[in-house]
Amino acid sequence: MKVKAAVINEVDSPYVLEELTLSDIREDEILVKMVASGICHSDAVARAGGYPWYPVVLGHEGSGIVEKVGSAVRGFEPGDHVVLSYLYCGHCSNCLTGLPASCEEWMNFNLSGAREDGSLYFQREDGSPVYNFVSQSSFSTHTIVYERNLTKVDKSVDLRLVGPLGCGFLTGSGTVLNGLKPSPGSTIAIFGTGAVGLAAMMAAKISGCSQIIGVDIHDNRLEVAKQLGATHTINSKDVDVLSEIKRLTNDKGVNYSIDTTGVPSVARTSIEILAVGGVAAPIASSKHGVEVNFNADLNMLNRTIKGVLMGNAVPQLSIPQLIQFYKDGQFSFDQLVKFYKFDEINEASHDSSTGKTIKPILIIDEDYVPGT
Known part of the structure; x- marks a missing residue:
């Protein structure tokens, strides 16, 4: 399918909105329609040369709605509202003892830019590669993830707000x-x-x-x-x-x-x-x-x-906990955010790097209505 994504073509270059081809999902994969994505300091580090693969679609604080699931997926179905976070294997000794942030495959899963077999999620019309970031690449209208990337949230939760709970706010708390x-x-x-x-x-x-x-x-x-x-x-x-x-x-x-x-x-x-x-x-x-x-x-x-x-966090446990803290008035992260349109990504990134905005959030789906 065709998607619109913000691409970094080389070190220290601006984001460019491009039409890319997103591959078909495999049996263990999930297609998510992105609603919003936070911009994180790690995106700036990757953009400045801290990532080995270019061109790349960055973004790793996404929130969205499940659109399609592979035949082997059991925990999610189309229509589920989700927050995206990092990927972990689930079966190494660290994952099995409740430390997925210490997953033995963490670097390979999240920073290789591709699937385990080397195949790509994104490419240009001419077939040239565009790489993935943190097994998520949320600066796109759609993206492909796995069950362990996702945390399901209630549909009453405003998806525009909660993407940063998958990285920045998760890390700090x-x-x-x-x-x-x-x-x-x-x-x-x-x-x-x-x-x-x-x-x-x-x-x-x-x-x-x-x-x-x-x-x-x-x-x-x-x-x-x-x-x-x-x-x-x-x-x-x-x-x-x-x-x-x-x-x-x-x-x-x-x-x-x-x-x-x-x-x-x-x-x-x-x-x-x-x-x-x-x-x-x-x-x-x-x-x-x-x-x-x-x-x-x-x-x-x-x-x-x-x-x-x-944050040594298990996202599927910590994200709902943070949402509950927010509802209880103990974690007022909404005071720190500012919304930007998707095509304002370079302005949002600049405001983040200068400190003008504490947590910029890109609204990728402007038709989304909270609570629906």
């Missing part, structure tokens, strides 16, 4: 709820108050953290952080973060920290501000490394650096 698991009364500092950082703050409030310290260089974002759970905020352009956090914690430091920026100096600070026995989670995509003195920074103070991918 899951890093707290599933990765760090802070006990009530513990303290946490979150560096970067974009979509991921603010989701982490809301999760820290849900978890009962007594001090939630937001660190950023933008006062307007720090004001949003105060509204969504931060007990204290620090503008790191104006204040020495290490000294201020020591002051706020009576020289102890915080029990947990999360770096969502990927800036080496910030990641370094997120370790230095830890209390004895503290845990740091550096979760941003970055090409740059951070030097750590294992003895002085970690061993002598019993600190831990913890890797967390996709």
